[in-house]
Structures are given as structure tokens and as C-alpha cells.
Amino acid sequence: MTEPFASSFVVGTAGHIDHGKSTLVxxxxxxDPDRLEEEKRRGMTIDLGFAYLQLPSGRRVGIVDVPGHQRFLKNMLAGVHGMDAVMLVVAADEGPMPQTREHLAIIDLLAIQHGVAVLTKADLVDAAWLSLVREEVARLLRGTSLQCAPIVAVSGTSGDGLDELRAALDAELGQTTPRPDVGRPRLPVDRSFAMAGFGTVVTGTLVGGALRQGDDLVVLPGERRVRIRGLQQHNRPVVQARPGSRTAVNLSGRLDARLVVLPNATQPLRHRQRLLIYHETAEAMVELSLLEADELRPGEEGWGQLYVTSPMVALDGDRFILRVPSPALTVAGGVIVDSAPRRHRRKDAVVLSELGLREHPDPGTAVVLELGKHAWGLSEGDVGRRLGGSRQQLADTLAPVADRGAIRRLGSRWVTREQWERLSARVTAALAVYHQGQPLRSGMPKEELRSRTGIPAELFNPALVALTGDGVVVERNGEVAAAGHRHGLTPEQESAAGAFLADLELQPFNPPPLADLVRRHQLAPSLVQYLVTQGRIVRVNDDTVFARSAYDDAVGRLRTHLSEHRTLTVAAARDVLGSSRRYVLPLLEWLDAQKITRRIGDDRILRG
Known part of the structure; x- marks a missing residue:
């Protein structure tokens, strides 16, 4: 599941040890941002921790939890780099402490101007004490870059105040200036680790420009050239990362190759053997993973995956030499068939079959195999860069493969048939769940569908066009529904709606308050909204609704009065309808909003 960049921010914690930063996150x-066993055992954050959430506005936020202890200030400084906003955490039962002040001073020096002061453990103190701590924190913030920060009291254990905190963070991030994209991406690395099945992963906050899956980078110091095998934001794979996002990058140091052992080699190649690889002008140490057998004897061939200790720039089809380091002997050579592969299981028939296809692929097979390595396919430009050849050669390759249905174009990208089927299944499954939970809604909002399915934005609209053309979905008025979906009321809901409408029609121009009607008939808000959407009632404000027949009658009477008298006052409307100001005023304001009437002073006239 890979998706494109969405609006993303980084928020960090700051504050004294044991003031509840990790509990708050x-x-x-x-x-749980405490990922080290020692942190859990000691009950304190030592290294940086990472988490993520989505705010009510839809903003995605990566959260960096920094250690509060003075001994780990270096780690705190690594984490505070690149923050869009900060949560300055102060325990309500202790108030500001030494690291509170030191962290605030660092925030001020770095000119981080957006944030929230969070009073944690608010459930442990009474209101009077909480008020004193709030005043002390406000004094502490004065004259700093956070002097305008809101102060929010929360309890990490009961959850009180968390919604207010989310809203405050949302508001603060809404005032931030987007990080500039100057076309020179840099990723200051604050963490690196090896992950089974992925290889080396580095994380940091991206600045200066965008990174895309497949981009080549230079690692400094050392000027090592590496390739991005994958990108993640907030634990989700993405196609592209932009400045200001917490990003994880896979550095390519793995090669799939067809190996040939020299007939006169004095020893076999063995699984897990360490060798020297010579590729063009580069020399590097590699560890060999034999994929078919435990060893390859002199004169034998086989498939292997090479783990390069110093990642190198290599292309499919490149040849290389393998030597034993000591005694220095040339024992084998080979051809690279995939310069950016996934990690493989050994002795896997599917893997070996795919490698066989890669060894002497026809252009169409090469396209399908390359697209299949990436969850959401590739752009045409990326396909061309990976396979080589001119634009015309690429077009000549893609056309027949698309004609036989093995690949499909979605906007600017190409996907395989299997990827398209997975995408289609994901959409239909999400719609099925939504229709079951929201039977009165005509469809699912497009952005909600995109969010739930995780489909990249650049693919989503082209995919909807294709799914609509295939008769799988129907799109209308910003909503998407499964083809054949019919929304409507159950017999029980229809009965409740009928009783509700009958109550409205008893006093057509003096209806009971909507809240009273909802309680009386035990109506769900979704049912009321359904009646509005279907035009069976007209809701003129939060607590005033008219039956459609009453509304149409009222509009007709008021039009007649305006035709005869040219103007209409609130008092005149009240008399025409035999109603009261309580109902007439919101009705007239509604008619103004619907551009049926126009207010001029205390009078209204008929538009058009």
C-alpha cells in the first residue's frame, strides 16, 4: 500500500523527565513511543520515539517524543530539529522544572513559534492548584517564541482534555508556513536501523525538496551513492515525500544476480559466504545468499542475492567479478538481473521463477515484473528510466502489453493487472462497509474513500474514472457508491418518519422544536438528514424544520403577498402565516439565503 504525499507536519514534545510526555503521546x-526495552524497564525516554496521528482537519502529524533527562539532551536536540510545532509538557502536580526551562530556551533559540503548553496529570490536582500552575506557565512563556501558545490541561489516563488539545494543535498548525521546496532535498538522519525484509532504513525530517521512490541519493559523510527503495510517512508507504514530513528511506545495498562459478575454482561458493565484488571501478564486501542450494561447485550456475556493505550504483545487466578476500582468488562472476530487489526467501519456487523471467526477459515481461515490484505501479517516466530505451521504444513496448490486459494506464501511471484487481477490490470492500454502516447515505465522500483505501491521490481520480467505466462504481456530487447501491428507509424507519412528519403537519407554520420531535420519535440524526436530503422536510436553522408541504404553502402565500404589496415585513409575514416571530424570522432568513427574497432594511422584496 503506497500513497502519495498528503499535507504532513511534525510536532515534538519537550519538558522535564517524568512529566508525562510519552503517556501523552x-x-x-x-x-507507545518508548521503543527500547531499557526505556520500558526504567520508565523514562532515552532515545527519540516516534508516533503519528490525524487531526480533525485531516492534517497528518508525525510526533517526535524527546527524552526529558538532562543526560540525554543530545538526543533531544536531534529530535527538535525540523519541528513545525511543539507540545511543552508540564506536570500539573509539579509545575515547571529545570528541564522545562532548558527545553523552552532551546525552543526559543530555534525560533519555533507554534505550539501548545500542555498541563498533564490534571486529574491529580484540584481546580485551584491547576489555576496556579496555569498562571506560572503563562509567566514562563512570556517573552519567548511560545508566548502566544494556548495552555491546555489534560489527563493522559482518563483522556480528559485530549479533544481540546487536538483542536489546539490543529489551529496552531493551520498558522504555520509550509516548508519551502527549493529542489535540493536533504534528510538529516536521526535514526537508522536494519529491518528484516527491507534492509537499511534511515529516518529524519525532510527539508529542501521532495524525495521519490527510486531516487538516487548521496550519503554524507563518505559520498556513498544509494537508491531509495521505499518511502514511509506515519507508518504508511508513500510514493513521494515532501519537505516537513517525517520520512523513512530504504537505501539499496542488495542485488539479485545469476552467478557462474569458474570451472577451475579451487573452492565452491557457499551460502552466507563473505566475498569481494568488483563492479566497474568499485570494490566492496558482500555477503552471499544462495537462493537454490547451500553451495555452488566449480562450473555450476545459480541464483544469488548479494548484500553489499557499501551500496553501489548498479543497473540491470551489469556484470561483476567475485573474489575470495584471503587468499585473494577469483572464484566467480555474474550478471545483475535486479538492482533494487526485495529480500527473498530461499528455495522459494515463485521467487526462482520470477528470477528466471528476469534473466532473458522480453520487453513486455520486463515491464510487468518492474511494475510488480512497486505497490502502486510506476509513472511512464520511471518505467523508462528503469528499463532504458527511447520514448518511442517505451511506447512500442507498453502498447501491446496493455492491449492484452497485462497492464493498465491510470492517469500518469501504469499498474499491472494484479495491482488493478487489488485496487478495485479495496474500493469495493470499503464501499460495502460504508453502505452497511450508512444505509441512508447515497454514497461515500470521495476524500473519505481515498483515505480509507490508502490509494495515492495521483491514482485515485483516474482509478475512479476507470472503475466507473467498468461499471463497478457510480460517482455523483462528490460521492462514490457501489454500482447498484440503493439507499432508503427500512419499514421501521419509514413508520417513525411518518409519525414525525404527521407531528410537523399538525401545526404547519408553528412546528415543535426539532430537538423535541427527535426525542419524541427517537429519530437518529442520520434519519433527519436523510429526510432533508430527500426534500421531505426543510431545515431553516438548527432547531426549526417545516414539512415540505407546509414550506411550499408558506412560500406560495408570501410570494402572493409580495406580488400584491411589493414589500414584506416580519410582522406582515407573521400575519400572513398565522405564525410567530420565532418561526417567521428564520424562515425569512432562509428565503434570503436561497435567493428567493432580498432584505432591504426591515423590508424584504421578491428577487428576480
Whole structure:
């Protein structure tokens, strides 16, 4: 599942040890940022922790939880780099402490101007004490870059105040200036680790420009050239990362190759053997993973995956030499068939079959195999860069493969048939769940569908066009529904709606308050909205609704009066309808909003 960049921000914590920073992050995100066993054992954050959440506005936020202890200030400084906003955490039962002040001073020096002061453990103190701590924190913030920051009291254990905190963070991030994209991406690395099945992963906050899956980078110091095998934001794979996002990058140091052992080699190649690879002008140490057998004897061939200790720039089809380091002997050579592969299981028939196809692929097979390595396919330009050849050669390759249905174009990208089927299944499954839970809605909002399916934005609209053309979905008025979906009321809901409408029609121009009617008939808000959408009632304000027949009658009477008298006052409307100001005024304001009437002073006239 790979999606494109969406609006993304980085928020960090700051504050004294044991003031509840990690507890707060876990309460906000349901993710425990303390990832080290020592942290859990000692009950304190030592290294940087990471979590993520989505705010009510839809903004995605990566959260960096920094250690509060003075001994780990270096780690705190690594984490505070690149923050869009900060949560300055102060325990309500202790108030500001030494690291509170030191962290605030660092924030001020770095000119981080957006944030929220969070009073944690608010459930442990009474209101009077909480008020004193709030005043002390306000004094502490004066004259700093956070002097305008809101102060929010929360309890990480009970959850009180968390919604207010989310809203405050949303508001603060809404005032931030987007990080500039100057076309020179840099990723200051604050963490690196090896992950089974992925290889080396580095994380940091991206600045200066965008990174895309497949981009080549230079690692400094050392000027090592590496390739991005994958990108993640907030634990989700993405096609592209932009400045200001927490990003994880895979560095390519793995090669799939067809190996040939020299007939006169004095020893076989063995699984897990360490060798020297010579590729063009580069020399590097590699560890060999034999994929078919435990060893290859002199004169034998086989498939292997090479783990390069110093990642190198290599292309499919490149040849290389393998030597034993000591005694220095040339024992084998080979051809690279995939310069950016996934990690493979050994002795896997599917893997070996795919490698066989890669060894001497026809152009169409090469396209399908390359697209299949990427969850959401590739752009045509990326396909061309990976396969080589001119634009015309690429077009000549893609056309027949598309004609036989093996690949499909979606906007600017190409996907395989299997990827398209997975995408289609994901959309239909999401719609099925939505229709079951929202039977009165005509469809699912497009952005909600995109969010739930995780389909990249650049693919989403072209995919909807294709799914509509295939008769799988129907799109209308910003909503998407499964083809054949019919929304409507159950017999029980129709009965409740009928009783509700009958109550409205008893006093057509003096209807009971909507809240009273909802309680009386035990109506769900979704049913009321359905009646509005279907035009069976007209809701003129939060607590005033008219039956459609009463509304049409009222509009007709008021039009007649305006035709005869040219103007209409609130008092005249009240007399025409035999109603009261309580109902007439919101009705007239509604008619103004619908451009049926126009207010001029205390009078209204008929438009058009």
C-alpha cells in the first residue's frame, strides 16, 4: 500500500523527565513511543520515539517524543530539529522544572513559534492548584517564541482534555508556513536501523525538496551513492515525500544476480559466504545468499542475492567479478538481473521463477515484473528510466502489453493487472462497509474513500474514472457508491418518519422544536438528514424544520403577498402565516439565503 504525499507536519514534545510526555503521546495516538526495552524497564525516554496521528482537519502529524533527562539532551536536540510545532509538557502536580526551562530556551533559540503548553496529570490536582500552575506557565512563556501558545490541561489516563488539545494543535498548525521546496532535498538522519525484509532504513525530517521512490541519493559523510527503495510517512508507504514530513528511506545495498562459478575454482561458493565484488571501478564486501542450494561447485550456475556493505550504483545487466578476500582468488562472476530487489526467501519456487523471467526477459515481461515490484505501479517516466530505451521504444513496448490486459494506464501511471484487481477490490470492500454502516447515505465522500483505501491521490481520480467505466462504481456530487447501491428507509424507519412528519403537519407554520420531535420519535440524526436530503422536510436553522408541504404553502402565500404589496415585513409575514416571530424570522432568513427574497432594511422584496 503506497500513497502519495498528503499535507504532513511534525510536532515534538519537550519538558522535564517524568512529566508525562510519552503517556501523552500514547494517549493521543495509541502508539507507545518508548521503543527500547531499557526505556520500558526504567520508565523514562532515552532515545527519540516516534508516533503519528490525524487531526480533525485531516492534517497528518508525525510526533517526535524527546527524552526529558538532562543526560540525554543530545538526543533531544536531534529530535527538535525540523519541528513545525511543539507540545511543552508540564506536570500539573509539579509545575515547571529545570528541564522545562532548558527545553523552552532551546525552543526559543530555534525560533519555533507554534505550539501548545500542555498541563498533564490534571486529574491529580484540584481546580485551584491547576489555576496556579496555569498562571506560572503563562509567566514562563512570556517573552519567548511560545508566548502566544494556548495552555491546555489534560489527563493522559482518563483522556480528559485530549479533544481540546487536538483542536489546539490543529489551529496552531493551520498558522504555520509550509516548508519551502527549493529542489535540493536533504534528510538529516536521526535514526537508522536494519529491518528484516527491507534492509537499511534511515529516518529524519525532510527539508529542501521532495524525495521519490527510486531516487538516487548521496550519503554524507563518505559520498556513498544509494537508491531509495521505499518511502514511509506515519507508518504508511508513500510514493513521494515532501519537505516537513517525517520520512523513512530504504537505501539499496542488495542485488539479485545469476552467478557462474569458474570451472577451475579451487573452492565452491557457499551460502552466507563473505566475498569481494568488483563492479566497474568499485570494490566492496558482500555477503552471499544462495537462493537454490547451500553451495555452488566449480562450473555450476545459480541464483544469488548479494548484500553489499557499501551500496553501489548498479543497473540491470551489469556484470561483476567475485573474489575470495584471503587468499585473494577469483572464484566467480555474474550478471545483475535486479538492482533494487526485495529480500527473498530461499528455495522459494515463485521467487526462482520470477528470477528466471528476469534473466532473458522480453520487453513486455520486463515491464510487468518492474511494475510488480512497486505497490502502486510506476509513472511512464520511471518505467523508462528503469528499463532504458527511447520514448518511442517505451511506447512500442507498453502498447501491446496493455492491449492484452497485462497492464493498465491510470492517469500518469501504469499498474499491472494484479495491482488493478487489488485496487478495485479495496474500493469495493470499503464501499460495502460504508453502505452497511450508512444505509441512508447515497454514497461515500470521495476524500473519505481515498483515505480509507490508502490509494495515492495521483491514482485515485483516474482509478475512479476507470472503475466507473467498468461499471463497478457510480460517482455523483462528490460521492462514490457501489454500482447498484440503493439507499432508503427500512419499514421501521419509514413508520417513525411518518409519525414525525404527521407531528410537523399538525401545526404547519408553528412546528415543535426539532430537538423535541427527535426525542419524541427517537429519530437518529442520520434519519433527519436523510429526510432533508430527500426534500421531505426543510431545515431553516438548527432547531426549526417545516414539512415540505407546509414550506411550499408558506412560500406560495408570501410570494402572493409580495406580488400584491411589493414589500414584506416580519410582522406582515407573521400575519400572513398565522405564525410567530420565532418561526417567521428564520424562515425569512432562509428565503434570503436561497435567493428567493432580498432584505432591504426591515423590508424584504421578491428577487428576480
Amino acid at each position: 500514547k494517549a493521543l495516538t495509541q502508539i
